[in-house]
Amino acid sequence: GAVVSQHPSRVICKSGTSVKIECRSLDFQATTMFWYRQFPKQSLMLMATSNEGSKATYEQGVEKDKFLINHASLTLSTLTVTSAHPEDSSFYICSARDADPRGSSYEQYFGPGTRLTVT
Amino acid sequence: GQNIDQPTEMTATEGAIVQINCTYQTSGFNGLFWYQQHAGEAPTFLSYNVLDGLEEKGRFSSFLSRSKGYSYLLLKELQMKDSASYLCAVIDSNYQLIWGAGTKLIIKP
Numbered sequence: 001g002a003v004v005s006q007h008p009s010r011v012i013c014k015s016g017t018s019v020k021i022e023c024r025s026l027d028f029q030a031t032t033m034f035w036y037r038q039f040p041k042q043s044l045m046l047m048a049t050s051n052e053g054s055k056a057t058y059e060q061g062v063e064k065d066k067f068l069i070n071h072a073s074l075t076l077s078t079l080t081v082t083s084a085h086p087e088d089s090s091f092y093i094c095s096a097r098d099a100d101p102r103g104s105s106y107e108q109y110f111g112p113g114t115r116l117t118v119t
Numbered sequence: 120g121q122n123i124d125q126p127t128e129m130t131a132t133e134g135a136i137v138q139i140n141c142t143y144q145t146s147g148f149n150g151l152f153w154y155q156q157h158a159g160e161a162p163t164f165l166s167y168n169v170l171d172g173l174e175e176k177g178r179f180s181s182f183l184s185r186s187k188g189y190s191y192l193l194l195k196e197l198q199m200k201d202s203a204s205y206l207c208a209v210i211d212s213n214y215q216l217i218w219g220a221g222t223k224l225i226i227k228p
Contacts, residue, residue: 034216107152107164107167109164
């Protein structure tokens with residue numbers, strides 16, 4: 001099956017620093033990747049949709065200058081949380097959609113998530 | 120606006136059957152997913168329905184009625200490991216995935 005990896009799985013950083021999270025599709029090509037944030041006991045919140053080779057589309061209320069997304073290849077997207085603050089502490093999850101139009105029925109394959117703690 | 124409704128929380132007994140409902144109002148419909156999410160983990164795929172009817176996969180079944188904007192996930196022979204949140208998500212006419220808030224299922228011995 002389709003596998004998506006995410007790195008790191010956990011990260012603790014100091015307030016004001018930047019953190020980069022990588023999302024990779026390991027055995028398929030993903031033209032589209034999605035970045036979600038999930039606070040404790042809440043549902044997934046879509047932050048942005050990332051298309052390979054073009055600018056990401058951010059959801060309303062998500063600061064594009066704070067959450068930098070780069071989707072440079074069909075297997076890699078990165079999310080950089082710039083000038084992180086304690087309120088950015090959350091569970092960040094990426095997902096990828098298969099580029100093959102014949103497959104997946106638009107299913108999204110999720111990475112294992114990254115737990116970010118900003119102190 | 121687009122809306123997906125599912126109960127916030129349900130409780131069931133080990134070995135029993137539970138049905139989690141999902142109703143949706145979206146701009147167009149191109150399929151409905153059910154995902155399972157354990158606390159602190161990413162969602163995992165359970166089922167996909169695009170045509171009306173029941174899809175059975177082991178202990179889990181998913182039903183869809185497009186005319187009613189309704190789906191349910193049926194879990195049989197409940198096990199303690201089934202305690203998780205169950206997320207309903209619909210693909211709209213723009214092929215965007217619209218997520219429900221999830222149903223937390225608590226299994227008691």
